[in-house]
Amino acid sequence: MSFRIVKFIIFFAVFVFSILLTKSFPFLEFNNDYWLPNNDPYQQDLNYLEDEFQPGFGSIAVLMFPDSFFTEENIDFFRNFKHKVEAIDYVFKINSPLDATVIINQEDMLTIQTYDEAFSDGNIVSISDYQRLFMDSPYFGKLLSDDFRSVGLSVSIDKKNDGNDLMRRVGAIETLRALMSELPQHIRGFVSGDAAIYYEMDASTQRNLFTLLPLALILLLGVAWLFLKQWRSVLIVVIPTIINLGLVPIFIVLLGHYITIINVTLFILVLVITIADGIHMLNYWERYVLNKSAHPIADTIRSTWLPCFITSVTTAVGFGSFATSSIIPLNQYGIQSFLVMIFAYIIVMTGVPFLLRIIPPRVRSEDDIVLFPSLLATVSNIIQNHTKKVVLISLFITLLISQALWKARTETSFISVFFKPSHPVRQHVEFVDKHLTGSGRLDVLIRANQADAFKSIDVFHDVRQRVTKSLGYPLIKGTQDLMMPVKMIHQAFNNSETAYPNTNAALEQELLFLEFSRGETKTDVLSSVVDFNYQNSRIEFMTDQLSTSKIKEVIGFLKDTFSSIEYAQISITGSQFLSYVLGQYVLQSQFITVLITLSFIWVLFISLFGIRLGTVGMIPNIVPMLLTLSLLPLSNTPFDFATVLISSVTLGLCVDDTIHWLHYFQLSRKNGDAAPAIQTSQMMFKPLFLTSIILGIGFGVLGFANLVILQKFGVFTTIAIGLAFFADIVLLPAVIRLFKLTK
Secondary structure, three states: OOHHHHHHHHHHHHHHHHHHHHHHHHHOOEOOOOOOOOOOHHHHHHHHHHHHOOOOEEEEEEEEOOOOOOOHHHHHHHHHHHHHHHOOOOEEEEEOOOOOEEEEEEOOEEEEEEHHHHHHHOOOOOHHHHHHHHHOOOOEOOOEOOOOOEEEEEEEEOOOOOOOHHHHHHHHHHHHHHHHHOOOOOOEEEEEOHHHHHHHHHHHHHHHHHHHHHHHHHHHHHHHHHHHOOHHHHHHHHHHHHHHHHHHHHHHHHOOOOEOOOOOHHHHHHHHHHHHHHHHHHHHHHHHHHOOOOOHHHHHHHHHHHHHHHHHHHHHHHHHHHHHOOOHHHHHHHHHHHHHHHHHHHHHHHHHHHHHHHOOOOOOOHHHOOOOHHHHHHHHHHHHHOHHHHHHHHHHHHHHHHHHHHHOOEOOOHHHHHEOOOOHHHHHHHHHHHHOOOOEEEEEEEEEOOOOHHHOHHHHHHHHHHHHHHHOOOOOOEEEOOHHHHHHHHHHHHOOOOOOOOOHHHHHHHHHHHHHHHHOHHHOOOOOOEOOOOOEEEEEEEEOOOOHHHHHHHHHHHHHHHOOOOOEEEEEEOHHHHHHHHHHHHHHHHHHHHHHHHHHHHHHHHHHHOHHHHHHOOHHHHHHHHHHHHHHHHOOOOEOOOHHHHHHHHHHHHHHHHHHHHHHHHHHHHOOOOOHHHHHHHHHHHHHHHHHHHHHHHHHHHHHOOEHHHHHHHHHHHHHHHHHHHHHHHHHHHHHHHOOOOO
């Protein structure tokens, strides 16, 4: 094939690629809503909760008055603010101290209204009566703080699972935040709750991508220029990298996925791995040019296509193993990374030789391609003279430090995993925890065996006793359940002689009266706690935003409390339960992905290098992974969505350098070199050093992210890269010499 045809094919491919990239950008969306598939049993419970009892995205607007809410001026202001919130597109339901339900008994006539309606109709005649009635209601402490200054306005946003939920959530939250920005100076406010937290996760993901990716690219360009010393060498490495970056948005759009807080790291991953492969090819080409090869580009392709292909496959499998995860962002990350890595290999193997032909760098002497000759000589002497010590000390330290893994713990609470303590989102959640009933929710779903089960007084009192017991648990701050509206209406009927009805007739009469509230959304006090045929009920337990370990404690307590119910099936769900379930799946994903990656790499190594050399070659991959994962519990860092990536990323990156090292080692051994292990480390020092620096900078940039998950991923991956460089340059040749595999 002539070079003219090659140029035509490449330019045509670039043209098609540019069109795909241009068409993809308008369809890119940042969305962190979805974590479990709909066929997952835990997600099915969550879907049932949302469909039956808690429709829509939940959020809460909190206003902080300088004095008591119970003044005419503050109530009028809040009423006007509430009307503006009601007018926001896609907001279908709100609840506040003005919208909460009150039952008034006047002249032997019961009236069920909102507090605002009762004011307008004259059923509440003064602000002091309003304050007295509200303080006696179950909403006090939930929608209004004990000091009367902090007021909560619960907002429900349409969620229809029709592909437009993201638009509705974002539009409503942005409008609500705009209203908050227009508050008078003496009134402060913020928006919190699940919808606001997801909104900030999406926005932070976007900000970090648009900030850190250009920063990483600029730093890598500087490092490439510093060590490669020629702008042509830099362009040869960078141009295929930029093209490969475009693969990420193209595949995300083609697959119908979103950019999430997990796969945002894929952009950095492609950036650094492509540069690393380009440097390896450039290193071989420089050697062939220096040795006066007649066809240096062809020799470079012959020498690098196999190791680069193998490293691309191992990396694709390492990250692709996340496709086995039950967590949607991890599953999608695995599919995306597998496809991107395979296509990135094609681009590098065609782009780099093409650029070497068009803009070949100048190579005049050994000094142009050797880095730190004195350091390299020292390292070679240590390996040669202290082989056994190097191996034994490295393995001893690894085994010693890895004992810390027994103390590993998991944390998947969105608040602590994603946001720093100083982040406004976390501070807002802590404010709600401190001044209102709490921001955390756990829901117990009770699905009875027959209709009208919750009209039975025996069932009613059985559930009430279990709820009363639960309220004594120190981590539970409050509940919302069927007992709450029944108690309100019973006290109005019975003039507080007893707290609850004691007969089926009394209970049915009171429920019948409450059913009249179903006609008006704002005063519907039953729909969130029991379904229309009284067969299924929901108990919402309110807590602070808890850690995964604390959530586990509460779940265990609730299971013990409610599991003995014989007339119904019990399941636990809710936003905090989702966090707990994700914690279990994180550990499962950690184990499965590491097992798949290790097994694949070992089989591959044995196939390529034989059983002895292939098995020994696993050591410099396992050691960095074990040391890095062990640093997590040593630094009191829990396993989470970031750390589950670290093990596979570490393996994927380490094995790349190991394959290049072992590939050259085999060539050196076939050539009959006197000390092939030492010579291989000398030859591979520069490309492995440069790729380690580039990988370290690329992932290290994530340490500047304002999201905890990206910070941890960046810091620990950078540590793993440094350990991998040591393992390949020092430990691997020492192990090979110790086991006498040099012949």
